[in-house]
Amino acid sequence: MKILVCITNVPDTTAKITFTDNDTKLNKAGVQFIIGPYDDYALARAVELKEQLGGSVTVLHVGEAEADPQIRKALAIGADDAIRINADPVDSYFTAAQIAHIASENKYDLILMGRESIDFNSGVVHGLVGEMLGIPSYSPVMKLEISGTTATLAREIDGGKETLTAELPLVLGCQEPISEWKIPNMRGIMTARTKPLVVVEPVSVEEMTIPEQYSLPAPKGACRMIPASEAETLIKLLRTEAKVI
Amino acid sequence: MSVLIFVELDNGSVKKTSLEAVAYGAEVAKLTGTTATVLALGAAETSALEQTGNFGATKVLHVSDEKLSHENSLAYADVLAQAVQQENSKVIIISKSGLGDAVAARASAKLKAGIVSGVTELPVIDNGFSVKRSIYTGKAFSTVEVKSDIKILVVKKNAIEALEGTGIAKIESFTPTLRDSDFLASVGQIEKASSELSLTEADIIVSGGRGMKGPDNWQPLLDFAHALGAATGCSKPVSDLDWRPHHEHIGQTGIKVAPNLYIACGISGAIQHLAGVNGSKYIVVINKDPEAPFFKAADYGIVGDIFDVLPKLTKAVQDLK
Incomplete structure (x- = not known):
């Protein structure tokens, strides 16, 4: 079983987001970066599948050297080697094209990643990679078992979930509870230092979209407090003032 | 074209x-x-x-x-x-x-x-x-x-x-x-949520957090949601504790919702939960802790015991009709 896990390097979920350079760049000062939480689930499941079935787990990141600590963490969690495509990705299409290029040169049975990155929330890279490689893609996958060359997976559909059986190779966007996040142990951290991390330059990709400017939402007005003894007033206000019921 | x-x-x-x-x-x-x-x-x-x-x-x-x-x-x-x-x-x-x-x-x-x-x-x-x-x-x-x-x-x-x-x-x-x-993929079992209203489609959502104190205490919240014709959701700790099913989990790593009205009962308002609801037009927060951070993101708030407040709200909605 040869597994590729694609990870993002994103601000921590509790990070306060601000911008610099005339609102054209994220202000990274004081922001803690992490492996995308959904990607972390994908990685954890990949490591479990490798332990169960043998094979290898390769971690892939499209981004600059600042992500190396997160890539090392992925190696410490149990990936065998890593590839970093040295580029500042401009959009999902660019990222997917890089992943598809690496995947087309190495035959992976499974390509796993999070259902979406928590910075841009597009949730399209798995679908793009699947189509670029001409193989099926499914998301969000909450359960994954492999038997031989067949995957049985449960994925979320609107208001519920369904079970699917499909032949490998597949591209899957993952989310909890596919696995539980793994915390690297000391041995993992030590061995991660010497595991290979190959840096390759990106392939050129047609320009699709260009981010122009960032902005923040307008600040919220003050909360109108209603005494608990007059709770009914809330319902009146929701009808007459907010007009939402 | x-x-x-x-x-x-x-x-x-x-x-x-x-x-x-x-x-x-x-x-x-x-x-x-x-x-x-x-x-x-x-x-x-x-x-x-x-x-x-x-x-x-x-x-x-x-x-x-x-x-x-x-x-x-x-x-x-x-x-x-x-x-x-x-x-x-x-x-x-x-x-x-x-x-x-x-x-x-x-x-x-x-x-x-x-x-x-x-x-x-x-x-x-x-x-x-x-x-x-x-x-x-x-x-x-x-x-x-x-x-x-x-x-x-x-x-x-x-x-x-x-x-x-x-x-x-x-x-x-x-x-x-x-x-x-x-x-080529063969579809097996399909499980649909019991609620006929899906969270992503709902105009009104009533959601519960750890303040609901246990899986057996949801009836007042369900009654209120029913009176409003609302879908029900929950916070991450609640779905992690299996008080409510995972597909009701609203937040950064769960479902992102954007209803006209989001009513949070006993949810403190962790930033990861807010990330899932910040597309809502109006937010109501009911919590016994006046310092709950969720009030900062709310349009209307009630500080009080949810088990005392919810039945009053349900009755007030029923009286509208």
């Missing part, structure tokens, strides 16, 4: 979020001097398809093949690409959902079309084509210029006010070539 809108069907009807996408597509058609065409796949009621006319569509391409009645993003993207070619469409509109993103992604790679996902406003087209989208799970926005010839916009709920007018869309049957390779 028409703007093409991919709609999702549910039991033969067009989903509400998709009708919003139709209204959005009709506005884009006006801006670009063309018409809005809907693409509907699988079994559908004629009246439901015609209803898209009320939101500005002039034509519906309907593929009635039963094989497409079951959600299949691979086949849907393939059919969408064929429809784009037939209509020579330059702009494709899809409402944001797991399925919408999957269809957009695969169609994008087929058509070499740029995608912008999470769109929150109409595009500006006087100098190029730029559009605003939500990023960092609602904590910020990005304005993006789309350079590709064909453009795919995946539109968030409440991006525009979808007003229902009157109009009839002409239904044309469309017979694309379906590829066997898109139908």
Whole structure:
């Protein structure tokens, strides 16, 4: 079983987001970066599948050297080697094209990643990679078992979930509870230092979209407090003032 | 050249979020001097398809093949690409959902079309084509210029006010070539939530957190939601503790919702939860702790015991009717 896990390097979920350079760049000062939480689930499941079935787990990141600590963490969690495509990705299409290029040169049975990155929330890279490689893609996958060359997976559909059986190779966007996040142990951290991390330059990709400017939402007005003894007033206000019921 | 809108069907009807996408597509058609065409796949009621006319569509391409009645993003993207070619469409509109993103992604790679996902406003087209989208799970926005010839916009709920007018869309049957390779996966068990209202479609959501104190205490919340015709959700700790099913988990790593009214009962308002609800028009917070951070993000708040407040609110809603 040869597994590729694609990870993002994103601000921590509790990070306060601000911008610099005339609102054209994220202000990274004081922001803690992490492996995308959904990607972390994908990685954890990949490591479990490798332990169960043998094979290898390769971690892939499209981004600059600042992500190396997160890539090392992925190696410490149990990936065998890593590839970093040295580029500042401009959009999902660019990222997917890089992943598809690496995947087309190495035959992976499974390509796993999070259902979406928590910075841009597009949730399209798995679908793009699947189509670029001409193989099926499914998301969000909450359960994954492999038997031989067949995957049985449960994925979320609107208001519920369904079970699917499909032949490998597949591209899957993952989310909890596919696995539980793994915390690297000391041995993992030590061995991660010497595991290979190959840096390759990106392939050129047609320009699709260009981010122009960032902005923040307008600040919220003050909360109108209603005494608990007059709770009914809330319902009146929701009808007459907010007009939402 | 028409703007093409991919709609999702549910039991033969067009989903509400998709009708919003139709209204959005009709506005884009006006801006670009063309018409809005809907693409509907699988079994559908004629009246439901015609209803898209009320939101500005002039034509519906309907593929009635039963094989497409079951959600299949691979086949849907393939059919969408064929429809784009037939209509020579330059702009494709899809409402944001797991399925919408999957269809957009695969169609994008087929058509070499740029995608912008999470769109929150109409595009500006006087100098190029730029559009605003939500990023960092609602904590910020990005304005993006789309350079590709064909453009795919995946539109968030409440991006525009979808007003229902009157109009009839002409239904044309469309017979694309379906590829066997898109139908290889076999579908097993399907579990649908017991609640008939899906969280992503609901106008009102009543949600509970750890303040509900246990899995057996939800009846007052369910009664309140029932009185309002609301869907029910929960915070991450609640679904982690199995008090409520996982598909009700709202937040950064759960479902992102954008109802008109979000009522949080006993949820303190961790930033990860707020990230899932910050698209809501109005937020009400009921919590016994006056220092709960959620009050800072709320429009209305009640400090009090939820088990005391909820029955009062339920009665007040019932008295309205």
